Amino acid sequence: MVDYQAIMSLVFKGLTYEEISDSVGCSRRDVSAVKKTVTTAGISAERFATMTAADIEQLFPDGRKTVSQDYADPHFVSVVEEMKHNRYFTLQQGWVKYLGSTSEQKKYSYSQYCALFSRFAAVTDVVATLQHEPGKAMFVDWVGPTLPVVDTVTGEVSKAYFFVASLPYSGLVFCQAFSTMKQEAWNQALVNALAFIGGVPQLIVPDNARTATHKRTRADNELVVTKSYRQLAEHYQTAIVPARSNKPRDKAHVERMVQAVESRVIGYLASQT
CATH class of the missing domain: 3.30.420.10 (Ribonuclease H-like superfamily/Ribonuclease H)
Incomplete structure (x- = not known):
């Protein structure tokens, strides 16, 4: 699943095709598609800063994106914050809390949850943040x-x-x-x-x-x-x-x-x- 929001963010930071591909784990074709859409739609860095995830998904209609909308958001930003302040907090605990949320949407399995967190970590430099904390x-x-x-x-x-x-x-x-x-x-x-x-x-x-x-x-x-x-x-x-x-x-x-x-x-x- 291509993370178009992450690609757009790096495009506006002026990174090269190769740098974006290595960082997000996408193909050069995906980067090219994002740049073309940004140009065609006339999206500026200022406008991008105000766009929601739903706004971005509308720019890149994709069956896989439609499927992901059926699932509750894991809110990995909150998970990372919890890890920073509670060294005993694990991904397993984060997943259990995720399953217990009040959202009526479908929930990811533990393996899917970990895979999505891995992608999130690679894009947002979570490893660089956590690597010197005990047990992380x-x-x-x-x-x-x-x-x-x-x-x-x-x-x-x-x-x-x-x-x-x-x-x-x-x-x-x-x-x-x-x-x-x-x-x-x-x-x-x-x-x-x-x-x-x-x-x-x-x-x-x-x-x-x-x-x-x-x-x-x-x-x-x-x-x-x-x-x-x-x-x-x-x-x-x-x-x-x-x-x-x-x-x-x-x-x-x-x-x-x-x-x-x-x-x-x-x-x-x-x-x-």
Whole structure:
């Protein structure tokens, strides 16, 4: 579902096609359609500031938008404010409150609720706001360098791939080596990391590893969380919010923890057999 309001906001901020596509997770065609509509309708930045969500939806008639109107608004702005002031408030609690609202409209399932929050977080920089609060986010990624592992019996040499997870507030780092970087290893790594930290954060932030996200088509810029990884997140009742490509601020912590593993683990073992 294309977030036309977010695209329009970035268009009026003067961002390029590529910057808008990376930020919102839309295609260049969507950005072009928004710019054309803005020009044709003569919409100024001042007028846009006074437009409601309903006004914007009328500009971009879309069957998917019509369907979304049947559902009650999750009011994620309020959810984020609650997270800021109550460190024990979780997305699960937010969803339960959402289900209990007096709205007669249909309500999103928990998985849909988390998926929509992930999109909201990516557009509004929620990760940047929450990443240094206790228990809010855990960053995960594969480390680039590998190490050769020698079988002492056969002499066969294989590679060790390092998964790393970290809590940005405490700086706690979990690292484990795997023989592959396939989906099964990635999922198992997350399970082990959560067992290691002894809890579940509200957000898990992968750095766009292929085992975490993918594109529906090669030409599509929107990143979609892989099915099995999404199911794993639903099991733990947490949300996956991938770091945006070409957004250094989102990845700053990821890069620091990877460098720590490279220097403190791989650096020490590289000269050994």
